[in-house]
Amino acid sequence: MTALRAPTPLDHLLTEAQRALDTVFGNPPAARANPAGDTPEAALEPAERRHAAGLMRINHVGEVCAQGLYFGQAAVARDPATRTHLLEAAQEETDHLSWCADRLRELDSRPSLFNPLWYAGSYTIGALAGLRGDGWNLGFVVETERQVEAHLGEHLETLPAADQRSREILKVMKIDEARHAEHAEHAGARRLPQPIPAAMALASRFMKAIAYRL
Structure with a gap:
């Protein structure tokens, strides 16, 4: 029986490169059915359609960033249990990414032109957080998910009233994000000191302002 070859640094590099390409330029399939399901498509005014898009x-950019953050953290995680937790969360984020991409197509729109930049920045932040230790790793997960959960709540309030397909997707995403934060807290997340959460919120506002249009 042939022994399995131990992964080399090149193997790890190629794996990370493939993840980046799949996230930014590919269309990774969701493991779960789209929550919009059979929800009927409503007629939206042009301004409503642009706003929903x-x-x-x-939200699609947020999922690109989540993939970068989780994969960057997992790449340097010291504890196998922490790495497994991060990769499992990343799989659910892949579902979100796929659902958001589907909805953008339905709205005759497209993802952000800056997705390669968003991914690269998030991956770098994730890796740097992971190098500080698994407690910091999980602390970034908690803070990220809490901020994402908050902006999903805002979007649920400001979506056009008739856009029930987008609303069904965001409702499930919000539940998932809250669960990711809770799991990370239970796994030993450290509370991030200021000004880190404030800096993350500022960066998020910058990203949202650009992604809304581009």
């Missing part, structure tokens, strides 16, 4: 583009 802008919000869903922001």
Whole structure:
């Protein structure tokens, strides 16, 4: 029986490169059915359609960033249990990414032009957080998910009233994000000191302002 070859640094590099390409340029399939399901498509005014598309583009960017953050953290995680937790969360984020991409197509729109930049920045932040230790790793997960959960709540309030397909997707995403934060807290997340959460919120506002239009 042939022994399995141990992964080399090149193997790890190629794996990370493939993840980046799939996230930014590919269309990774969701493991779960789209929550919009058989929810009927409503007729939206042009301004409503543009607004819904802008919000869903922001949410798609958020999932691109989540993939970068989780994969960057997992790449340097010291504890196998922490790495497994991060990769499992990333799989659910892949579902979100796929659902948001589907909705953008339905709204005759497209993802952000800056997705390669958003991914690269998030991956770098994730890796740097992971190098500080698994407690910091999980602390970034908690803070990220809490901020994402908050902006999803805002989007649910500001979506056009008739856009029930987008609303069904965001409702499930919001539940998932809250669960990711809770799991990370239970796994030993450290509370991030200021000014880190404030800096993350500022960066998020910058990203959302650009992604809404581009």
